[in-house]
Amino acid sequence: MEVRIPYGEESLTLEIPRERLLALVSPHDVEVTTTTKDAVRRSLLNPVGSEPIRARARKARSAVVACDDLTRVTPAREILSWILKDLKEGGVKRRDILILVALGTHRKMRDRELRERLGEEVVEEYTVLNHVADDEARLGYRGTLEGVPIWINKDFLKADLRIGVGNIIPHHSVGYGGGSKIILPGLSGEETVGRMHLYAATTSPNALGRLDTPVRRVMNACAEETGLHFIVNTVLTRDKRVAGVFSGHFEDAHREGVERARSVYEVPVPGEADITVASSHPADMEFWQAQKALFSADLATKEGGSILLVSPCVEGVAVNHPDWLSLVEHDPEWIEDAIREDGVADLTAASVALSLTAVRKKYRVAIVSDGVSYDEADRLRLEKFDTVNDAYGALAKPYGSDLKVNVLTHGGETYPRIDSKPRR
Numbered sequence: 001m002e003v004r005i006p007y008g009e010e011s012l013t014l015e016i017p018r019e020r021l022l023a024l025v026s027p028h029d030v031e032v033t034t035t036t037k038d039a040v041r042r043s044l045l046n047p048v049g050s051e052p053i054r055a056r057a058r059k060a061r062s063a064v065v066a067c068d069d070l071t072r073v074t075p076a077r078e079i080l081s082w083i084l085k086d087l088k089e090g091g092v093k094r095r096d097i098l099i100l101v102a103l104g105t106h107r108k109m110r111d112r113e114l115r116e117r118l119g120e121e122v123v124e125e126y127t128v129l130n131h132v133a134d135d136e137a138r139l140g141y142r143g144t145l146e147g148v149p150i151w152i153n154k155d156f157l158k159a160d161l162r163i164g165v166g167n168i169i170p171h172h173s174v175g176y177g178g179g180s181k182i183i184l185p186g187l188s189g190e191e192t193v194g195r196m197h198l199y200a201a202t203t204s205p206n207a208l209g210r211l212d213t214p215v216r217r218v219m220n221a222c223a224e225e226t227g228l229h230f231i232v233n234t235v236l237t238r239d240k241r242v243a244g245v246f247s248g249h250f251e252d253a254h255r256e257g258v259e260r261a262r263s264v265y266e267v268p269v270p271g272e273a274d275i276t277v278a279s280s281h282p283a284d285m286e287f288w289q290a291q292k293a294l295f296s297a298d299l300a301t302k303e304g305g306s307i308l309l310v311s312p313c314v315e316g317v318a319v320n321h322p323d324w325l326s327l328v329e330h331d332p333e334w335i336e337d338a339i340r341e342d343g344v345a346d347l348t349a350a351s352v353a354l355s356l357t358a359v360r361k362k363y364r365v366a367i368v369s370d371g372v373s374y375d376e377a378d379r380l381r382l383e384k385f386d387t388v389n390d391a392y393g394a395l396a397k398p399y400g401s402d403l404k405v406n407v408l409t410h411g412g413e414t415y416p417r418i419d420s421k422p423r424r
Helices: 036-045 053-057 076-089 111-118 120-125 154-158 190-203 214-226 252-265 292-298 324-328 332-340 347-362 374-380 388-396
Strands: 002-007 010-015 021-025 063-067 097-101 127-130 139-145 148-153 161-167 230-236 242-248 266-269 273-279 301-310 364-368 405-408 415-418
Touching: 002 273, 010 388, 021 266, 036 076, 036 230, 036 242, 053 076, 053 161, 063 076, 063 154, 076 097, 076 111, 076 120, 076 161, 076 230, 097 154, 111 120, 139 154, 139 214, 148 154, 148 190, 148 214, 190 214, 190 347, 230 252, 242 252, 252 266, 273 292, 273 388, 292 301, 292 347, 292 405, 301 347, 301 388, 324 347, 324 374, 332 347, 364 388
Parallel strands: 021 405, 063 097, 063 161, 097 127, 161 230, 266 415, 273 301, 273 405, 301 364
Antiparallel strands: 002 010, 139 148, 230 242
16 A cells, blocks of 8 residues: 655555555644634733733733744634734833744744744734843843743843743653643753753653643743743644644643644554654754654654654755764763763754664664765764665565554654553
8 A cells, every 4th residue: 555654745555455554643623713813813802811912912012922933834824813913002112022942052033034923014013032041141030940040032031921832742852742841941041951950861761741740840830930821822734724723821731732733633543653753843854853753753653663763854964063973972971971961062952862872772873964964964863765665565475475564644743552552
């Protein structure tokens, strides 16, 4: 049989005997009964655990809206239009509203990308800034949480009303994205982001689909300390339609959003496979993002089995972490020693490398990607193949007639739940 596997805006075809396929895993189709515009408006008028933005704006002279970046599929333009309308009607003047792109340590968004994501009018008429993680002069210190020093964007901290915009999907470090993640790591300093990722790698290397995680507790404490007043989070279908909008208190609204996200992205799978083929879609930009699919595949694969990652990685391996390859080519023990001895300049890269090596240690991992060269694949310690069928043939060769395969079409955002292995 032929299985279509998303590959950026296109797809690749895997030929696999029907009897070998254990499960074809995709986010659920859910009913969408309203437009994005109406869903956002209804949510803003009925927030969870908070006054509406308009009421909060009446008590504020300035406001900041933190939005996630192009590595996410949040419909930021539609959300922003309503938020800005409410701020204006609440009495906050345009000149006193700042829009921050919560990059964490991702690369800056270009002017063209900002206009596409936020809207031409917004970029022209409001102050829009990319967060800068590596400039201490633009950060404010707010103490330490679980060994993580909290350095946060000063422009965010000094605003009277602070709002975060994001999207909720399964995430291997924190369980589910969204909520307070817009601040930590979104608006955090480089050291803060690095220490947070190290905390995640050492407490919960793969927390995908968990409702409560050590890192989520740190992020919520950070949001409380820094005063994140209001969030607007979406849950999207696999074709990017809005399945729900959740506004209000950063913890209460996020918790309701996670329940909706589970109905879309938590997919029961009959068992672990010998081989899991995982497209990283929609996390296709670079390997740094695409590796998320490995953590979804981790939950769907027998230990000692094989994983095939399929991703275009159009911007290569790691745009904003050029030293990552020199770290991830080592064993985890070497990376841990380098961290202990303060021998790494990029702690975030080292911490993410640790998480990747944990998967690499359990499985034979291969990759099909136009954006990752053979040399880069060697340094990542992945086997590179030109086609999905070449890769599948090589990985399947050691197995006999009992071979079983799982295929994840949207590995960058799916939580494959094996019923015999509950995760709560």
